[in-house]
Amino acid sequence: MPNPYLPNWEYIPDGEPRVFGDRVYVYGSHDLAGSDRFCDYTLKVWSADIHDLNNWTCHGDSFHTRADRDHDSDTPWTDRELYAPDVVEKDGKYYLYAYIVGSEGCVAVSDRPEGPFKLISTYRVPEGAAPILEERQFIDPGVLVDDDGRVYIYCGYLSSYMAEIRPENMAEVIPGSFRPDILPVEEPFGFFEACSPRKVGETYYLIYSPKMGSRLDYATSDSPVGPFTYRGTIVDNGVDYPGGNNHGSICEIDGQWYIFYHRMTNNTVMSRRGCVERIEILPDGSIPQVEMTSLGFDQSLSPYRFTPADLACVLTGGCFITEKNAIDRAVVQITSGCVIGFKYYDFGVDYSSKTMDFTAKLRGCGNKGNLKLVLDDPECGEVIGSCSIGPDDAVLHAAVKAVTGRHSLFFVFEDGYSGYFGQFFEGRTLCELEGFVFHK
Template sequence: MANPFLPNWEYIPDGEPRVFGNRVYLYGSHDLAGSDRFCDYKLKVWSADINDLNNWTCHGDSFHTRMDRDHASDTPWSDKELYAPDVVEKDGKYYLYAYIVHSKGCVAVSDRPEGPFRLVSQYQVPENAEDILKEGIFTDPGVLVDDDGRVYIYCGYLKSYMAEISADNMYEILPHSYKADIIPEDGFFEACSPRKVGDTYYLIYSPKNGNRLDYATSQSPTGPYQYGGTIVDNGVDYPGGNNHGSICQINGQWYIFYHRMTNNTVMSRRACVERIEILPDGSIPQVEMTSLGFEKSLSPYQPTSADVACVLKGGCYITERNVLERSVVQITKGCVIGYKVFDFGEDNSSVTMEFSAKVRGCGNKGKMKILIDDYRSGEEIGACDIGPDNGIVHAVVKSVTGIHAVFFVFDDEYQGYFAEFFKDRPICELESFVFHK
């Protein structure tokens, strides 16, 4: 399953991946297509068998702040949007930690990891607690159940903080457990997500430039935490925006779950994943965004949907036409669309192969150059002429073998004195493509 790895119509940002039993569960916010705001008034849960990560199951709605056609509200004190939840297991029960915008947050519980979750309580804080705790909001809660059974919550927007939660009821903040600025203030934005790997505690978070997911480590759940580096940056050669996610080990392989933007906004975010490595010294090398999802490579000989692009440059972007169709739109002169990576195999018996792409015309003419490995200095293996109408465009291209990234670089056919007036006119919209021999 390529990135984004959930079905076309689903928008799950702020993903917290958790393995319970033989399934991996994705908990996150719920965005809407083409929305002008973040998040929805409900949460949804998706999961997959750890041995079949290409088939994800939707378990439906799990928690609500507003009544809808099938559910009552779970929060009588607030009808604000739900942001960035987390779920942990304790003593056979599954606890949801909900952040409700500008409202007191809460804890809910279920006997099943997929929910639905029923309200237990708002956060309960000591009478003499610090002001930030008294608010009871707990922005972007990330929760850690340690090996000794103690429970910690990590939160914050612009300033990070943590506290210990009663392991007896899972919602009461213990007195004198508050700690501020566990991530230095000058480097923290939001999105705390704690994990323990061996004897090392990790905090994955979004730093001040929000495109990235960074991490810090400690030998204690209460810190101090030392900066480790960047894991993934969703703004490299792509329309970036806020990022939120975490790491998860599935069948011995580590992954970073994160999200990407669509519809030319910082909203409408979709769940993505990349393979990562945790080195013996505890460091996590930065990985690039790819089109792979849970795959090790993509097949160029199977149709590829345009919306799995991991490189978008020059103002083009992915948008949803309907729940089944997505295109890269606003493709103008100089735009670059890239995909990483395809395995072309080892068959070198042919000098050439064919390439076909499904496009929507924009009433103009242009050219789509096909490059491998790099959009600036890579080898051009062929090019398609783009016409003004909808249809399939073809090209005979050089046959290649091995593993390569593929890039499309666009140019128009306007020359002379008036060319400047046409440089921002869309050439086409890209829907899908395939190589064939």
């Protein structure tokens, strides 16, 4: 599945990927399209067979802080929003850890990784614990069950902390185990939020969001309690794209490592959709930074299948993806100078053709302009063709240069007005892009 890898209507940010058995599960917050706040009052679970990442199954709601038409509330002491959960397996049970805004967080359990999860209790802390623990909020909890059965919880917003959890009940903090500033706020760490622990071989990883947090950075240690060494950035959702907060983690699925993260839609940081990129963990434990692409779990896209506009991974100049309804997504507010990019297409090895056809579906905005098709670099790449944009809704057709091999593709937009009166049309919206396809 390309990015975003879940259906158009689903917004699952803060994704924590976990492989249980032969399926990968994604646990995350639940955003709403066009919302004016982060998250809602429901957690949902999606999963896929590790050998078939193109077909994801929704398991429905797994936990609630407010009653809805189908479920009672699971938290009688609060009805606030649910943020950034994590789920771990211990002794055949699956434990959900949730942060609830401005309220005591909690632990819930299920016999199945998809839930639904039943409340065990709020977090239990020892008397005289540090003030940050006494609040029992445990912001953005990430949990690690180590090979020896010991359990650690990592949390924090603006500062980080960790504690050890008693494995007999999975909810009680062991006295004396609290450690503040497990990742410093000072550079190069610059900790902000979104702790997510993983163990790879004998190395402990903490993936997190630093200050100015469109990135996911990571640190490593040879102990679950640190000290941790800063290692760098894995992915940045703000590179040539309307960026915002980030939260996610790494996961090995059928021998391939991935970074799960989210990116923004609807011209807001509060409608976030899950994305994923392939990564590599080198022998020294480092993870080279990867770019944001349209690929998701795929290794390349086919230009000969219709590409919906919301697969764009480059959006510059002020354009953005928005939800028209549960089915339709378009790139809107396209003005002169905007660039929309997709990475990467495999055009094949057909050397017999000199040209191919390009078709794009646009919504007109009452103005005229031009769309240039550029390979590999929007500023200095090869221009393979162009289309004229009119004022009305249209399906554009153009003969463009035939292409072979693997390429990124960029649409560069220009207005269609020149001369003295062109100045009066600057900044006007040219069109909205719904999608496109190549054919021979």
